[in-house]
Amino acid sequence: MMRVRDALAEGNTAVNRTTLKDVADHVGVSAKTVSNVVNGTGWVSPELQERVREALVSLGYRPNAAARQLRSGRSGMVAVALPELSQPYFAELASELVRAAQDRSITVLINQTNGDRDSERRLSDGVGLPVMDGLILSALALNADDLAHRLDTTPLVLLGEHIGQSPFPHVTVDNTLAARAATDHLIARGRKRIAAIGAQVEGPNETSMLRLAGYREALTAAGLPLDDDLVMTVEAFHRSDGASAANRLLDSGVGFDAVFAFNDLLALGAMHALAERGVHVPADVAVIGFDDIDEGRYSTPTLTSVSPDKAAIARIALDLVLEPGPAIETSIPFKIIKRASA
Amino acid sequence: MMRVRDALAEGNTAVNRTTLKDVADHVGVSAKTVSNVVNGTGWVSPELQERVREALVSLGYRPNAAARQLRSGRSGMVAVALPELSQPYFAELASELVRAAQDRSITVLINQTNGDRDSERRLSDGVGLPVMDGLILSALALNADDLAHRLDTTPLVLLGEHIGQSPFPHVTVDNTLAARAATDHLIARGRKRIAAIGAQVEGPNETSMLRLAGYREALTAAGLPLDDDLVMTVEAFHRSDGASAANRLLDSGVGFDAVFAFNDLLALGAMHALAERGVHVPADVAVIGFDDIDEGRYSTPTLTSVSPDKAAIARIALDLVLEPGPAIETSIPFKIIKRASA
DNA sequence: CTTTCGTAGTTCATCGTTGAACGAATGATG
């Protein structure tokens, strides 16, 4: 008899795994009949079903996903590619996607691109991935050209950043509208010198530009002047960028009584820097962020933020990727969550 | 020359993905020869290799992972199961695992168990998963019995919580030692009334108990009394639990000048509550956490924390799962990162 | 001159599962 070690030496990982045929031989029927019992297809008499089911359990049968997928073309898996799991927004989004997928009894494979164009392109081409039923991609660096020359034909849904005239469905909040709402909130609080933290001059910056546009729209609509000295550029959307932007703002000596940060990490970094320099939030400077990450509920002070409906993003993206339709753009609802910072 | 669109138009029943045979026909060789070129096996003349490689690129060939895996038994994928991606510690750990896996050119499939025993058991049995080369499981609710009756034979590595006399390798920090170091740090700062936040009376609580033991060891070694009124239990390790524990501590009227929180989220929640009640950190109460999540570097005040080497956890866990060895327990190094809160 | 060896490929079977197509009973219907 072949021992486990011998099998391992052969390089076979799934050692001794029970197959349909094993179960079939045990019961004395054909493999297909067992397959029918497992999948509820075809006709099998109740008594036989019972016997097969017993054998399935006692032999510990579990279907081989690779074979199943090779045959049927379906994998029951959807890949999700996000820039950075260590960013709370993406981690929370991933969490929602996993949850939504579980509801549909499919498995989510999560990948991390680091916002790297090569990684994103390779993922969208399905390189190095098992064959998937779909791909949900939150791309930062990918461009329309990459998508036009995509090798893979698996359904693709894009999140967040907008990519040119892409022929794929896209799920996102209306960044301009949401940014305008955030700025309006500060204006309604009586703030007149509102700084924006999160402009980006190079790299992937579509989100940044849309939020900046919303910020400017709100100011203009309120009859407030646009002062470029109040617009702080950042390299990335991390806490450290927010902190450095706030410090530059303070160093510059330009007066401001509010900050609209383009995401919560920037806002939290900025609040941290403000606190260190003795500026009180919200007394001296009101701060509003974007994303409504959990952390903002426990910061000091708690962070007011634009809250996109992450569960809806997850749900809709999954539906679109599993049931491919036209390349429509879906706008996700958002709310302003009022907390202590503004 | 046949263009890609023509190939598509031929209507391969499955998907229009290029197979080895397509490439082989195009070049006029056997499928196996193309396979040899792709994998660098066998002997293929340089000129032919060149021609095949051209065809591979022009036809956009990508290997079918399911077929490859069905044949070879290897999938190039490792599953990682974590309780909650929305918890920064796990998100950061996942991020490190993805990075470490990329270095070894393997893919990581991330799952979320919600700390649910059923989910954990099903994962450890490989139910609903593609055949994997290994599983890295951070289990909360799984018990030794579940593991003993594991159906799957995929290499398994456990993270964090210790599970009985498990026959599987285990990677974790020495919780007791680290907790003692954290408490020692507070003692060295001259604190005498040190509260602990994070004791757990029911549910999965091994980590909690070990950290509590370390806390007590440190107090005893320093000749400080053990006061149960200073030990706060929590339901989970979330910010809200930390906040409520801090509030209960304040409400109880028991005096304390320091808090050792069993993780950073508890610490941040506690700091938030303390700030709301006008208690200054670290002037009135010093706070130290555990995990060293990124957020602690930008909280107000910044959070001193026990920092387990997450990159090392990821690296070692991957090595152990890919190169199965004895069921050893690996202790991960940690550091105390001193910031403003203690 | 035969044998061995190295190179450069081929063919074939197979991994585990499932769709398609095909019996073989049983009972109902005209």
Next chain:
DNA sequence: CATCATTCGTTCAACGATGAACTACGAAAG
């Protein structure tokens, strides 16, 4: 009684890639 539908199950051929075994040919070795 012949015909047809229904039920219950079977066999067969793939899905795409690859290890094992085999062919063919020239060159070197004995």
